[in-house]
Amino acid sequence: MSRAVVVVGIGADGWGGLAEQARREIRAADVLMGGARQLALVPDTGAERVTWPSPMLPAAFRLIAEREGKAVCVLASGDPMLYGVGGTLVRTLGPGRVRVLPHPSAVSLACARMGWPVEDTPVVSLVGRPAELLNRALRPSARVLVLSAGAATPGEVARLLAAQGYGRSLMTVLERLGAPEERLVEGLAATWDAAVDPLNVIALECRADPGVTAPPCVPGLPDEAFEHDGQLTKREVRAVTLSRLAPRPGETLWDVGAGAGSVAVEWMRAHPSCTAIAVESRADRAERIGRNARALGVPGLRVVHGTAPEALEGLDPPDAVFVGGGSTAPGVLATCWDALAPGGRLVVNAVTVESEAVLASWHARLGGDLLRLAVHRAGPVGGFTAWRPAMPVTIWTAVRP
Numbered sequence: 001m002s003r004a005v006v007v008v009g010i011g012a013d014g015w016g017g018l019a020e021q022a023r024r025e026i027r028a029a030d031v032l033m034g035g036a037r038q039l040a041l042v043p044d045t046g047a048e049r050v051t052w053p054s055p056m057l058p059a060a061f062r063l064i065a066e067r068e069g070k071a072v073c074v075l076a077s078g079d080p081m082l083y084g085v086g087g088t089l090v091r092t093l094g095p096g097r098v099r100v101l102p103h104p105s106a107v108s109l110a111c112a113r114m115g116w117p118v119e120d121t122p123v124v125s126l127v128g129r130p131a132e133l134l135n136r137a138l139r140p141s142a143r144v145l146v147l148s149a150g151a152a153t154p155g156e157v158a159r160l161l162a163a164q165g166y167g168r169s170l171m172t173v174l175e176r177l178g179a180p181e182e183r184l185v186e187g188l189a190a191t192w193d194a195a196v197d198p199l200n201v202i203a204l205e206c207r208a209d210p211g212v213t214a215p216p217c218v219p220g221l222p223d224e225a226f227e228h229d230g231q232l233t234k235r236e237v238r239a240v241t242l243s244r245l246a247p248r249p250g251e252t253l254w255d256v257g258a259g260a261g262s263v264a265v266e267w268m269r270a271h272p273s274c275t276a277i278a279v280e281s282r283a284d285r286a287e288r289i290g291r292n293a294r295a296l297g298v299p300g301l302r303v304v305h306g307t308a309p310e311a312l313e314g315l316d317p318p319d320a321v322f323v324g325g326g327s328t329a330p331g332v333l334a335t336c337w338d339a340l341a342p343g344g345r346l347v348v349n350a351v352t353v354e355s356e357a358v359l360a361s362w363h364a365r366l367g368g369d370l371l372r373l374a375v376h377r378a379g380p381v382g383g384f385t386a387w388r389p390a391m392p393v394t395i396w397t398a399v400r401p
Contacts, residue, residue, distance in 0.1 A: 005064060005093060007074045007086045009103030012179035012199060014041035022101045026075075031067050034075030034085075037199075042075065056085070061092050079105035083125045083147060109177040110145055110201045113184065121145055131156050136269065136297025138166055138206055139214035146202040148173075151195070154202055158192035161204070165212035170205040177201060215296065219243065219266050226292050231259035231285065233324055233349065236375045237393050242266055244347045244369075244397040245320045249273045254318040256308050256336060257281075257325025261289030261301065264322075268298035275300065277315055281307040281326075309335035320345040327355050333362060340400040350394045359396040368398030 006029070008022045015023070026032065026042055033050045048067075053059050064072055079102040080086030086100045111118045122137050125147040134157065137144045146157055154173050161169050167190030175183045175197040185194050208214075215221050220239030226232060233241060241263060245253065247270040255264035258278035267276045278301060280286040286305040293301035304311050309331040321336040327348050337346055346368075350356045363370045372394050376387040 003069065003071060004097055004099045005072045005074060005089060007076055007080045007089060007098060007100045009076050009078050009080050009084075009086075009101060009105075010038055010041055011078055011103050011109075012176045012182070014179075015043060017103070017178060019101075022103075025073055025101065028071055029073035030070040031072045032075060033063065033072060035077070038075035038077060047073075052085075057088060057092075060085075060088065064089075064093070077106075078103050079108075082107060083127060104178070106147065106177055106201045107145055110174050110203055113174055113177070114143075114172065114203050116143055116145075116203070123147065126153055126157075130294070130299040131160050132294040132299040133297060134160060135164060135295060138164055138297075140206060140208040140212070142204075142206040144204045144206065146204060148200045148202055151198040151200070154194070154196055154200065155192060157202055157204070158189040161189035161206075165209040166206050168207040168209060170207065172203040172205075174201045174203060175199065217269075219270070221262070221266060221296075225296065226260045226262050226265070227288050227295075228260035228262075228292075229285070229288075231325070233259070233262050234375070234390065237349065237373055237395075238262055238266065240371075240373055241322065241347055241349060241395065242270070244395065245322055245345055247271065247274050247320070251319035252276065252316055254279065254312065254315065254321040254336065254339070256312070256321065256323045256332065257327075258289055258303075259285060259324060261292050261303070263324060264289070264301055265293055265296050265298055267320075268293075268301055269296065275302075275316075277302045277304060277318075279304045279306060279308055279311050279315075281305070281311075308332045312336070312339065315339075317341065318344065320347070323348040327358050328352075333358070337366075337398075337400070342400055344400040346396075346398045346400070348396045350396070351391050356394050359394055362398070363396055366398050368396060371395045371397070 006025045011017050027045050029047045031048045036051050039049055076085045080100050082105045089098050107123055123145045124134050124137050127149045169189045171187055171189055173185040173196045176199050219242040220235050223235050247267050249271045250273045253267045253276040255278045258280045261278045264276035264278040268274050278289050286303050289303045312335050326332050350359050372392055374392040375390045378385050379388045
């Protein structure tokens, strides 16, 4: 059986901050792998030193496989299982091939310095990820830790906060946590101009400008939360639609005929591990979907510009499919249904007589649930108030046996 790869977490305090077990593993290694910064923190033991290339992931398995039979020790920053190389190696090699010796994480150290309970503090990593991920965590009075990608990240975060109406937020940049030269730099997002060390974590205390409110956590965001041209699944219908799609952690949605992408965006907001692919035939709407996703904190939403069913070919298999437009096009519903594994959900909305006829036909063949939803809103009529109906929407839901 192949030898396990040992992953040792090391902090900015370097060799002096390591436990004796971690030191023994490093001394016993035939090969030391890691980033240049981590390798520079340990003394010369005579081992072969391999600096990770960039990007690391495609090369990791090959570099380790080439040293089969040797004692390989990988050096990682802090806790290797928190947004670190430990998780990457476990996914690549399997849990039986990896042994991890963690060091206190940057999150633990930052919370200790700030006096924030770790379990109550949301963490957003911007290492290799877009800053718009932070939008999802913003709310008045929130405390958020941001794992920084480098010296430029605090300025990027400050500009994002100001643009979102959180310019009064207090930013504390914690540099080189655990090292003798550790330093804290404070300032307001609106006036931030400090130069900081590349090794930093950002602690945010969010303070909203007057009139700024955070989007709710439950499905059914206000229609005004989305940029759209009228092609939008409206708030009440969207809430019902998402309840039928029933997102669960780690699942993938196809949003076919996505329009403004509101259903895909709210699907991804249901849980950080949910993913979605929005398929839209119009280029301007496809671009708009991307803007909506970034503004609402889910920049990882994949947008496919194309016409179904051809555009569905080769996509990651879905756990649920929503068809908000194009259900009358030949082959669309058949392709969506065939793509689902057992237990997958297909939800289709219809507003025209023709699309309702298609749903009635599929319901007759496959069963499922057929619902008609009518929404009325109060509005002025002269000096009085009366109900104004919106177009009724027929919703067909079917679960793949």
